[in-house]
Structures are given as C-alpha cells and as structure tokens.
Amino acid sequence: MRGKDILRLQEMERRRIAEDLHDTTVQDMVYLSQQLELVLYYMDNDVAQAKLEAVIAKNQVKRMIGGMRETIYDLRPIVFDDIGWSAAFKQLQDKLLKQNPELNIVFDIDEIDTSDGVTAVSIYRIICEGCQNILKHSKAQNATVSVKHSGKYIKICVYDDGIGLEREPAYGSDSKEHHFGLQFMRERAESLLGNMDILSDSSGTILNIQIPVLEL
C-alpha cells in the first residue's frame, strides 16, 4: 500500500470518528446543558420541579458515560493475544445482540494466525462495520458472518436477508450526508492486497471479501 493510500485511510477513519463524536457526545452535551438550564430556571420558585429536572440530567449523564465507554471500547487497539480471536467475536456478537435482540446473527469464524496484528485487526474492523450496517440499514431478521481460511486466502462473508442496498448509495454531488463505511471496508481489504464484492437486491446483501495470506 502506498503512503498516500495509508494517509487517506487514516483521514477517512478520523473523519468518521469526528462525525460519530459529533452525532453522539456533542449532541448529548447540548441536551444536558438545556436540561441544566431548566434546573436553574425552577430552582428558586419550584424546588420539587428543579429536583425532577436534576434527576433527568443525572440520568442523561449516566447514559453519556455508557456511550463514551462504547466509543472508547471501539477505538482501543485490539490485541488478540490478550483477548483471543474467538473471544473477540463472541464479544462482538453479544454487543450486536444487545443492540438488536430480534436479529438472528450467526458467526462462523475460523481461527487465523493473529501474529500479524494488522491483518487480524483489519478483518475484525471490516466485520464490525459490516455488522453495524446490518443493524443500521438492513431491517434483516437473519445474518451470518463467516471467516474461512482456505489455501492462500482468507474469505470473509457478511450476509443479511434484509432490504438490500439502494442502487447508488450517496449518489450525487448535492448529498451532504457522509457514508464512509463501505468505502472504509473496501479500502481496508485493498490495503491488504485483497478485494471486496457487494451483491445486493431486495432479498438481502452479501459482502464477499477476499484477502491473500502472504508468506513472510
């Protein structure tokens, strides 16, 4: 991968983190400050109401702490030697089920050599984004994630039986929305000299990612 490509990937990830923080933490802070305004407003004339508003503010802070913990968890470097490859996917599955208990999501993950940390982390992050997209967009009931090590390739498949991608996501120059996830997945795969194909129609979406295992 060329230096410029690496910088582009880094920039894309930073932009994504900045957007996430803006949409979650900053928004929460705005609500909190409005909530505290209410506490101040009622403080002198209606102490009971002021207390009620303060309790709401306290609960907001608790939720924010939970949200920030999740963001930090997602950002932290993953050392598979510490948590184990399979355990990391078990944790991911549990987290997804917490986010959407209705989704039937099956993981079928081969053990791979995680001593090359970059490949392992990239595969993990590609799968995280694929799963987040399933939760956010697909309306699927069933999903499957597999990682198969066969011969000279690691093959990753992320499948859902949801509504499928729109023809051209984020098409058109007037779109103010940013959609980085699929691009991020593709660039990650390409950074490992692999590729990603998307097959999608109104009965679901399949992402096939193939990464060559390089002999060192």
Ligand SMILES: Nc1ncnc2c1ncn2[C@@H]1O[C@H](COP(=O)(O)OP(=O)(O)OP(=O)(O)O)[C@@H](O)[C@H]1O
């Ligand atoms: N599994 C899926 N099922 C249905 N639609 C999908 C799926 N994955 C992606 N999409 C569609 O493709 C678009 C682009 O996805 P992408 O991950 O690039 O961006 P995003 O999820 O909207 O935003 P971001 O990932 O940057 O937070 C989504 O907005 C959604 O419309």
Ligand SMILES: [Mg+2]
């Ligand atoms: Mg996405």
